[in-house]
Amino acid sequence: MKRKTLDIVYCGIFATITAILSQIAIPLPGGVPLTLQTFAVSLVGILLGSKKGFISILVYVLMGAIGLPVFSGFSAGIGAIVGPTGGFILSFPIMSFIIGLVCERTDNKILIFLGMILASIPNYLAGAFQFSLVTGSSFYNAFLVSVLPFILVGIIKAALATIIGSMLRNHKSIKGVISYDKA
Template sequence: MQSNNLRGIILSSIFAAITAILAQVQFDVSIVPFSGQTLAVGLTATIIGSRLGSLSMICYMLLGAIGLPVFSGFSGGPQIIAGPTGGFIIGFIFTAFVTGWILEKTKFTIPVAIFANIIGMIITLTFGVVQLKYIADMSWNAAMATGVYPFIIVGIMKAVLASWIGIIVRRRLEKARLLSITSEERKIA
């Protein structure tokens, strides 16, 4: 039991670090940059599931909130969370939970993972656009044009990529006994 808890903490920490690294892959297009963060969130949830995935995103957000440069553009600090793009980061926690939960309640396959990751993308964009609208004092149309529409196609591509890579990595981790399969997952498999 204690080794499983330690393994979970280590996995959550590793995926928080992966998110920080992929956050630095970015292209500025407006207030909201294209970055690898959402790909990392999808990978995290697909590989380690709802509980550890959301814990990983909480860890990532807290590291950035205390000022470590883990957010896109090597930024950090509470002003990022409270700023126009902070809703996307907050949304990562819920995205990881829901994406992982869908997979845990159904089956860890690439088609289900794509569905779960697209739902996750919608959650991230929803959190992001709401905060963007209110913090940047935009109309709903302007907030959608800035924080949603440019990200739909790329988001779907990232959802597919996170699903494909995530399921392959998850299966290999399970085979190496580095990731435990729950009894509920065994019944479905």
């Protein structure tokens, strides 16, 4: 029972950390800001694993959906989720799940980094698809505006999340406190 309570607390804490890191944003001309959301989503997957990472990021998405200003630029509500960048937000739980799944199977930093790149694919596809639908642009143009400018920065964030997340999950003060079952 104590472990389940701690798991719920950690999911809430990491949903809050994601909300805080989402506010670190640089607006870009295409309408999609450069944020630390995906960095936070990656760290959550690394530290909490697939199931708890998914739940934590789902809580983050639901907090925003009910109107708490947790998305980039303190935005919130259904409008943010059905807006041009909502596809990115909606795919965050899947992204965290995939990263967590990889981390449950290996401690190898290269494989974890590749898992983050793999997890970025559904995020980019869902984001570009919704951007295309909402703005009425072609998928190609949506990709050019909402994905392409972020790929290099995404790779850098994935590398940093791999390094920082691996260090944190192996740190003696955290090991055992934040844990997940190895698959």
